[in-house]
Amino acid sequence: MGGEKLGWKDLEIGAVVTEPGSASAYKTGDWRSERPVRENEKCIKCGICYIYCPEACIHEDEEGYFESDLYYCKGCGICAHECPRDVIKMVEEVEE
């Protein structure tokens, strides 16, 4: 993957994409200005954040807690807004 590295001569005719499912390589996490940060001690594992995430980038870990995949998370904050126990805080991203 890594379309960012492609030069104009590397492209297929008409910029056709021949690799199925390649949209998964697109790092929508770049769009984010705030990231979700969790306090799992308050979490009741209800899965509401998982259900509401419009990017479908939240997954359940082995212990039943939920995590956002920051490669895709756009930082919309819907998970933080919907969480019934106020587990998730949106924290501003800063330049590293």
Add this chain to the structure above:
Amino acid sequence: MTKGKIVGLEGSFAVAEAVRMANADVISAYPITPQTHIVERLAEMVADGELDAEFICVESEHSAMSACVGASAAGARVFTCSAGQGLELMHEVLYIPSSMRLPVVAVVANRALSAPLSVWCDHSDAMAIRDIGWIQMFAENNQQAFDLTVCAYRVAEDKEVLFPAMVHLDGFYLSHVIEDMVMPDEEEVVGFIPEYEHPFVLDPDRPVSMGCYGPPFIYSETKKAQEVAFENTKSKILETWKEFGDVFGRHYSPVEKYRMEDARIALLTMGSSGETAMLAVEELREEGKDVGLISLRLWRPFPFKEFRDAVKDVELLVVLDRAISSGMGGPVCSEVKSALYDKRKDLNIVGFIGGLGGRDIPVKGFKYMVNRALEKVKAIERGEEIETEMIGIRE
């Protein structure tokens, strides 16, 4: 060496005949004056079983071009035609086959743009789409409309081209005029346009994604690739015209020249007015003026080299535009000036706008342009700035 049968045929029917011989798989077009006879004739051919094509009836030109894009993406040989406002309604979709490299072939019966409503010829519609990446060729008569449509398929579908191609014939002046022309043998036309296979088609066994989203990190690279490929189409266009000449005996050049061997003054036209301009050249020659005629056959990609060669001995170039680039003068004149910038500081270029909305330009109109241009050269020599003049306008 011109083979075939001499027939009397309307320009629109000549185009339809070329599409029938090309054996188009899918036709989608919406009727609009002065193009309607083309699509009507093709609909008749499909209904009568003379042409085995899918005829997709649509509610607009936007949909007609969209249907052509889809059919071409599936690997079909397609055809559409339009004019004036219809081509403008198609405008948004015209970008899709050029950037997705789909060899759609279209014929446009050139028509003015509203308002006021005009169904008559000028080149406003052709000029409005000049930046889109379609190959654009201009026919001077019905024979050329037929021949260039045949060549458009061969060029567009060439593996090294794969760009859409458009043939322009002047609305009414050609589309509705019956002229004699040589109709070649069908077998030879079929042989000239081989079956083609696009390297990427919509195929469930070999899935590809077409027309993908192009974020900032890749959009510029796709445009660079498209532009380099488009500029490279010219050599294939020349090769196709050479081979067409070898088979059918009629030879085409991107820049056609008439009595240019010793010309010091050149008239420049596009489309059907070239034949009237030829008569003006003859009369001006009798008056002792060294006039010749240049007709741009190929408009896109612009034939820079051939154009510069054609005017290399010319001292005065008189350009007719049948369209206005509002606030800028005539589009053809401004483009030929830019093609010669820094190359020919000694060449005077005088532009005129005329023939708008079906206004005829008679022989005396072309003679007026040449004589008026000679006066303007004196003004230029006096250091005066000259403006593009619209001819034949009542005060």
